[in-house]
Amino acid sequence: MLDQAIAGAAQDEAGGLGPLGVAGVTIVWADNNGIPRSRTVPAAAFDAVAERGVGVTPLFAVFDSHDGICFGHAPLGTPSGDIRLVPVAGRMVRLAGQPGFAWVPGRQVAADGSPWPYDQRGALERQVERAAALGLEFLAGYEIEFHLSRADDGEGRPVYDGPSYGPAKLLAVDGFAEQLLRDLHGNGVPIGQFHGEYGPGQFELSLAPADPVTAADRQLLARQTIHAAARAHGLRASFAPLVTPGQVGNGWHLHTSVSRAGVNLLSGGDGPAGTTAEGAAYLAGLLRDLHAVVAVTAPSLSSLQRLRPGYWCGAYAFWGVENREAALRLVPATPLLGPGHANVELKPSDAAANPYLALAAVIAAGLGGIEDALTPPAPVQENPGEWSETRRAEHGIRRLPSTVEQQLGALLGNGRIRAALGEELTDAFRVVRLSDAARAADLDPDEVIRRYRWLY
Template identity: 35%
Template sequence: MRDRHGAADPSQLDPAARRVLERVEVDRVELVRFLYADHGGVIRGKAAGRRRLADRLGTGIGHTVAMMAMSMLDHLQPVEGMGPVGEVRIVPDPATFVPLPYAPGAAAMVSDLRQIDGSPWAACPRTFLKDAVAALEAEGYALVAAFEPEFTLGRRLPDPAGGPDRLVPVDDSLCYATTGFDIAHDYTMRLVRAMEDQGLLVEHYHPELGAGQQELSIRPATALKAADNHVLYRETVRGVAFRMAMWASLAPKPIPGQAGNGAHLHVSLWDPALERNLFADGNGGMSGLARGFVAGILDHLPGLAALSCASVNSYRRLEPRSWAGAYRCYGVDNREAAVRLCSPMAGHVETSANLEIKTSDSTANPYLSLGAVIHAGLDGIRRGLDPGEPVTVDPATLTDRERARLGVDRLPASLGEALDALEADELLMEALGPLRRDAYLAVKRSEVADFAAEDEAFETFQHFRVF
């Protein structure tokens, strides 16, 4: 049945979709953005008008298959099955519906990319994470995660020398200095309110090391919701800034010579009912399950980095003595190790046990990055791997012989090297599947080639503009 506007009868929709339609009316929403993350790490989407939303909740919005072969420079790559012929649907998840506080009259839903018949499409990143979560569930585990992003707040200004636009930071305050709190206060309060209005519960905020650099953390969630939250987080950080005639960038190195922006990934494994943290050993230490998970991540980390540090710009941040995790090792509260075991909080020793993956930033597609982490960690558990002894010093201070003895080595120093490692990683390549891995490698190889032909100013401009 159709109403007088030709739209589908809402009574035929499932309860979650009907709740969306009710909220659209109550909140006077005119456009609803259907969002997805592509292989270039860019958040893209289309928007449905209010009067046809009932239809689009079921059918999705038509979309060319070619968009998943598009790089962050909007250069389309030749990938079989992703050319001018063929279509998928951007199908929203009603459970992710949020009005956008920074865009009055608009709302958003995170979406899957599905085939015309409604079945999963082999290049859908969100489906990749769903499949990884299902693999965990089959083993009796649930993963809780949170991205911990940093970003640079400033203004986009022309280069006096005539080069690409520059990102000029809003302040030059010191790390954690109250000057930084005060200068960014109006923006920060709008950002916090916008986060909370979307159900993104703020845990911590502070000015970070770099000029204009901010860090704001939100509460952990189960794996799929954590990735969805990161999409909304990225959109909100930039959307609030744009509405205030400012610019915010989550790019790893938006300003040469300044501290880089990471998006450290915190994870822990729980029982399916989310009642017991399986990383805790009952004595404030790391369980055997956690050791296997850490070992799996370390084993696959060179290739995993191509998914978690997914841009050319990432590798300007991923350097020794930058607190970015440039060496493949783990340590207890060691912020130079690629994997940090976080000391538990007093009074919450069992529930707060988690590990932090530092080789992670916001140019990554969060669904691919987190899905690959799950596959790597689960592989370590299944194979009974052991991570060895933790590293208790900055690995850059060790000699080559000492690092060799401890099994510590340098992670890829460029996106090209990381892609080589990914191609050599049979587990991750198998998990990605033929279409997804072909498209991802084509897109990322093209970005390596395109930026190799340009200078640093072009690279930083394109990354702060896009991310």
């Protein structure tokens, strides 16, 4: 049953909404396509919702990217049934850019309040608990890339097409940039930096590291904040992996680190790039399961189009030290930043990934490496995309899956990642991916990009 202490805390949290002028509370979760879904309840009704949740259909677990409902997963094979969406206590935020509304992440539970196997947040919470039982703690942070165009431009033409990374690019969206920074601060989303990125009309901000569940919550809140600030300034944001053909795509690079007793295992050792034995094993575990992990972290047809050699998106399964072409980029500790800064960046990760499932898969793979005391191969500091097939084979470097069938083969063939998601959720994820593939079977690549452009 739903923990009454949790429900009581959420009720207490709602007590001051009326005097603040909040009309409604939006309860948000992310589906198996990485798309945020929500229910909004009147502020005056929130006390009851905090205790009992709000009803939603369980079929959201088998919505495909374009809202088609899949019935190929037998336990969710009919339109019957109901679950409850329960706000998470302690996570409510009055939205700085939408002051009439508050925002809170939701947890999906069964109709009687018991755990529901398709709840993506629950999958991540289980992996965090598993790590804690092993004496390990994780930090995670996202680099979020997005594209800005004019709100009335459905083709996604960039709002700015000049030199990358300079102040002129931010000047082109000056009012938006100012509001975004103020709203992120007001919404309690700490960031490290914000800049104009490489692609035309592309921008990036980095979320400060946090525990994995908080990091996933903040990822959803950050995208809500960005969309609202863009709308306020006549702009439209897209987080789609590819927005326009032939351009660089939007990655949501996922940074993680693992610690024991407060000591970062990715620094202070005599392993590769200063990793400890357990830190190196964590990296090796990620590499061992990378094909299955990426099936979760970059799962859409748009994701597959983005993963191209030479675009710094990690098209091949290998690791390197500060190698931006590597799927796994180790960012080592430095005297300036200190040992706590060391982390592993997963490049093939984007907005099509459910953030809770993405982190659950990453943690499960890394924990598996630690439990099995794996040793990673030597780092690669070149671009294997420029190598011959023979040379790549000699180094054990393979291309990451480039089709839905290859991705599902990697996922379904990996017991560790399936167990992290749970068998029910894994199969629901499978039918969603197959539905997406069937929907796009007769589309050319440019049309696929167009159809995914405004989903995220």
